[in-house]
Amino acid sequence: MIVYEYPFNERIRTMLRLEDLHERFGFFVQQESPLQHHIALSTIFEMLEVAGRADLKSDLLQELERQKQTLLGFKSNPNVAPDMLDAILQEIDRISTALMATQGKTGQHIRENEWLMSIRGRTIIPGGACEFDLPSYYAWQQHPAEQRFADIVGWFAPLAPLFDAISIVLRLLRETGSSVKIDAQNGSYQQMLQGKSYQMLRLIIDEQLAAIPEISANKYMLWVRFTTQGGDLKPKAYEGDVPFELTLCNF
Structure with a gap:
């Protein structure tokens, strides 16, 4: 069976696009080839483009709070499993707290990294990230796969709370x-x-x-x-x- 999804508004469209990019990132960052890690890093740059809306974080926090209040209303319902309900509420609280703790604009830590921004600027150009264009990036690509993996995961880490929030919001929506x-x-x-x-x-x-x-x-x-x-x-x-x-x- 194939599942097709269609968003009815711009907010859900943005979340679905970011979810798709996150799935791509998750696949390529786990690989070992420098070419595959290049795609993982390029995908982070695409995430910044899509997540550039200033109100995305506040939208997600509002939606998480709304879902929390809705779920709290089921506390007195005898047909609802209390353990499962408590687990979802705890997950929402954890994700909301982590998202609120993020500082500044989405991806600001990457925008402040001159080296990463130089790579981002060249990847916009077809074939613009060759070794003669970015020798320091080419040198980084020669590092062991484990080191490249750790670097990319570290650059992505500040974005993780945003994607955790998107994941649970879309999960709850799909269950309706x-x-x-x-x-x-x-x-x-x-x-x-x-x-x-x-x-x-x-x-x-x-x-x-x-x-x-x-x-x-x-x-x-x-x-x-x-x-x-x-x-x-x-x-x-x-x-x-x-x-x-x-x-x-x-x-």
Whole structure:
């Protein structure tokens, strides 16, 4: 099964992009090749570009507090497992405390590092990080993999509380809503949302169908049009019905 997610607003779109970058970073930083560590470091620079919104930290803190108050309301519910509820509340408190403790603008420690900023400036240029452009960076790439790993993890560390907050907010969001099984007639599906506000859509489809959803939505209407790919990978309209699961998520 393949899961497709579609954000309904800019805040969730930013979080999903940062989550995707974090997954990429997590993969490449664990590798040993200098080329793979170059991608990990470049990904940190991309994170700074996406996370540049000044209100992202405050948005996350407000959302964590709102989720905490909502979860506290379940304390008296006999159908809720108290151990699991307490564990989530403790996790929210820990992440909120760590995020509040971060100082300055997101990634300020990197912006104040002239060496890293020189690398960032050259990586914008295609092929701009060659050894003749950045000999000191090339020398660093010759260090043992363990040392490079420790350096990159150290540069990322001040960003970790932000990504912990994004992770739990998206996790809680994905757990809202209930899945509905739907058949898209002739590869198309429309649903009126009647002005109700949602944060994110999740669509699950069998990969063997080779159907690719193209999603557009606003607070009034949802439209999913399925396409498929031929040998040239150019998308074309899917012929036939497409069964899938749909979840509309909202706090």
